[in-house]
Amino acid sequence: MTDFSAALPLDRRRMFQIAAALGTSAALGERALAAPAGQAGPQPSAASAANGLKVAPGTIRLNGNEYWEGPVDDGTDAARAAVARSNYYDPAGERDALIETVATMEQVGADHVVPWAGSGSPLARAVVGFCSPERGLVTADPTFEVAWMVAGYIGAPVAKVPLRASDQAHDVRAMLAANPHAGLYHICNPNNPTGSLTPMADIVWLANAMPKDAVLLLDEAYLHFSGAASGMDLVRQGQNVVILRTFSKIFGMAGMRMGLSIARPDLQAKLMQYDGGIQTLQLPVPALACASASLRRMDQITARREQNTQTREKTAAFLTQRGFPVLPSAANMLMVDWGRPAAPIKAAFEAKGIAIGRSWPIWPTRSRITIGSPQEMDRFCNTVERVLA
The missing domain is CATH 3.40.640.10 (Type I PLP-dependent aspartate aminotransferase-like (Major domain))
Incomplete structure (x- = not known):
């Protein structure tokens, strides 16, 4: 077994690098990660991360992989x-x-x-x-x-x-x-x-x-x-x-x-x-x-998983039937392919009061959709056709 306990020898440059790197762990908001394609590594601040998922009051939050219910x-x-x-x-x-x-x-x-x-x-x-x-x-x-x-x-x-x-x-x-x-x-x-x-x-x-x-x-x-x-x-x-x-x-x-x-x-x-x-x-x-x-209440966590699965699969079926392929998912998210650049579609959903997730440089036509409550996902589905009409 390799001994990983010994500390690395550090010079001043290495210490500066480490301080900068560990500082990013306090700044992991979605907005901080969504750098434009081709931009060098992002330099997020704690303040920008704190506002990374900020949305207008009343907006449905399907953009941050948060769970729709509290503890x-x-x-x-x-x-x-x-x-x-x-x-x-x-x-x-x-x-x-x-x-x-x-x-x-x-x-x-x-x-x-x-x-x-x-x-x-x-x-x-x-x-x-x-x-x-x-x-x-x-x-x-x-x-x-x-x-x-x-x-x-x-x-x-x-x-x-x-x-x-x-x-x-x-x-x-x-x-x-x-x-x-x-x-x-x-x-x-x-x-x-x-x-x-x-x-x-x-x-x-x-x-x-x-x-x-x-x-x-x-x-x-x-x-x-x-x-x-x-x-x-x-x-x-x-x-x-x-x-x-x-x-x-x-x-x-x-x-x-x-x-x-x-x-x-x-x-x-x-x-x-x-x-x-x-x-x-x-x-x-x-x-x-x-x-x-x-x-100590894993029975309730299991119930949450079962409801999330039902809501996710219902949403996936809706999108697939309308010609928008989704990747198989076992979590609280779906990656949907709109067949066109995803950024304008994200903006159109926000204009309708629904914040959806971003795309990734490798997949610019796909958006990540967080699974919300059954009622929130019904509203999302009802909005899809209006946004993409």
Whole structure:
């Protein structure tokens, strides 16, 4: 097993690169990522990210992959009770309680679980920790681009591998071939923006075939929408795998900022090496309490998944019947092909009071549509024909 716990030797230039890269983890709004085609790596600010998903009052929000409902009732109650105790940093040990809850559910040691304010920071830190100008990053295209951005800040080469045409899964063999000596291989499963699943057999293959000193970053932000298998067995087996989770999606906690990294302690140490883990200790008590309580009501999360699936498939059928192909999805999003540039269509929907998602440079005629409530998706479908008439 490779020892990842030793800190890298740092010169002043490297420290500046790291500070810039980790600073982006606080600025991950959709607007900040939507740079015009051909523009160099975006330079988002925290202020722009905070307004990245701002829409007019009354607008239906189908643009940010947020869940249309807030936390489950038990989570809301726990957060409300924690507010009254929030004059102290963590008076009831909410951080430790969340760690123990996750460790028990996932059957890993408590030292394998680290909470974060969302999953964006550990994603950025994984790129900084395991990539360099000599050891690059390999991802899919399209996928969530934050890893690309951070690699650009630190001068690490990025290999972007198109999704497999047959099923839109990550093409793991092509990913390994794209850079057989990479430091980090990144898989988002289900993928964002497609919602497509990569078979666990493919993920296991990559974990075993990649260089022995490389790391597989498995982002499972949308896993609970799918009911698919997690890669947690790879962590339990002690492999070089870091799993990211978030409460921002199906748990309805995007504004509360709570996420997790799950991995061996030496891999976790690489994520925390530049600040001694301070960011993992400075977490809002109400969000910690809400997360723990929500995990104890997985029956309600399962019900959310079932409703999301029904609404997503109904919407997909509507679009397909009208000649707008959609990619198969197992998450809370659809990638629809309008057959024409997507940017004007996005603007037309906004004029009708519906904010839909952006397109990706590799697919300029496709838009990502977040699945909202059944009523919101009915309104979206009713608006499609008016927008595209």
